[in-house]
């Protein structure tokens with residue numbers, strides 16, 4: 001008989017051969033040699049003595065493996081649906097459209113993954129930024145060369161497990177189905193994104209790379225297709241707009257057409273970097289154990305006079321990278337490989353920003369936060385991808401740093417006083433947050449801790465409105481704004497869920 005139990009085991013015990021089997025067997029009255037078990041869920045509680053919290057399926061008979069099945073059918077001659085953007089939202093929408101019997105026509109301004117890799121290497125070497133092929137634009141969107149954490153709080157919006165299984169179906173390690181904070185890593189993501197392309201092409205879907213959507217074909221407030229940068233019109237029954245939060249031209253296009261958009265609060269700050277060893281010691285309280293466990297992460301939140309200061313997209317064993325999409329601007333973000341093997345831990349530490357903070361941009365209220373974001377990124381610009389940086393201890397004392405310690409950032413740093421580069425309210429709230437975080441992680445403020453700017457692409461500063469039920473734009477029928485760029489998701493998994501929801505809605509309408 002099969003049943004599911006919850007159990008905990010100290011981390012050091014977990015690594016002793018046979019210890020978990022023995023513990024489970026004695027708690028459920030099965031002889032250890034007759035016990036069959038499968039860990040369904042695994043998390044670490046590191047508050048005191050680091051302990052694994054497990055959900056385990058147990059049985060006295062062998063547990064059969066259930067293969068992941070998908071109904072990817074031939075849609076070569078099926079009804080066409082345009083998907084603008086090949087990020088997680090667009091790709092998962094396309095896969096769902098195929099399952100629902102529609103032919104996805106994917107239009108992507110950037111290049112396929114392998115070609116995009118070359119452009120990224122050029123950016124990392126501090127040479128010129130390709131505005132159409134970079135860390136945010138290209139096959140797989142901002143999700144390809146990302147950290148690949150698949151954790152989301154959007155549990156009510158859709159089936160997270162379905163998204164994770166689709167990743168596994170396309171080559172991700174099965175442990176993402178078990179870990180409470182699943183992580184893929186950029187090296188594996190590139191391969192998975194190529195495999196997804198394989199599925200879509202095999203079923204008869206289409207990809208148009210290096211093709212930017214510059215306008216929409218609309219008659220009587222119904223969308224019939226898109227116009228692209230190479231002067232082509234592509235027609236279809238519906239358009240999923242999944243262009244991500246960095247496609248500023250799309251927001252400008254909506255504003256120009258008078259189509260409903262609004263300013264959406266977002267967050268801005270810096271990337272901070274510490275040695276991974278410091279974070280491990282602080283979180284696991286035990287050096288020896290740290291060598292057995294994955295590099296430790298943290299999640300920090302502080303409320304300073306009703307304004308949030310919080311950690312964002314923490315990357316254990318990762319690196320800080322230049323993530324701008326426009327020349328003469330500087331944006332940073334964080335990523336890691338699957339082994340999280342670097343000696344550094346980085347995280348965005350950001351301050352919430354709302355329309356009340358940017359009243360000077362109120363002439364175009366819907367774009368006010370985006371313009372503020374863009375101007376802050378321009379102020380950070382020094383030369384190509386060289387990023388302004390400071391030792392955190394100097395920042396607190398408002399004293400320029402004259403040099404910076406070891407860092408993972410590949411493209412060069414400019415030691416300065418970040419107080420001169422950041423908007424005042426951002427700098428002051430960061431200081432308040434850092435002081436609180438230093439009480440939680442000893443050494444958070446120190447001369448070997450570095451802050452690098454600007455972390456500004458945390459989420460979309462604009463929301464493209466849509467009807468809650470039909471997911472269509474309120475003025476334009478059959479236009480489905482979705483994913484992070486439309487303001488309905490944040491992160492890989494929630495963007496993928498939003499794409500799936502849009503595809504299912506289209507299927508309900510068209511079938």
Ligand SMILES: Cc1cc2nc3c(=O)[nH]c(=O)nc-3n(C[C@H](O)[C@H](O)[C@H](O)COP(=O)(O)OP(=O)(O)OC[C@H]3O[C@@H](n4cnc5c(N)ncnc54)[C@H](O)[C@@H]3O)c2cc1C
Nearest residue numbers: 085087089109141142146147148149213244483484491492
């Ligand atoms: C370095 C980095 C690390 C990250 N790490 C994580 C992480 O660990 N976990 C996590 O959950 N999230 C992470 N994120 C965020 C995550 O990648 C995004 O939330 C997610 O990719 C959003 O998905 P999306 O499909 O909505 O948009 P995007 O991924 O931004 O994709 C949009 C796509 O649309 C294309 N496009 C834009 N405009 C046009 C146009 N006019 N015509 C045609 N194509 C267009 C773009 O080229 C792009 O490929 C990270 C992001 C970065 C940059």
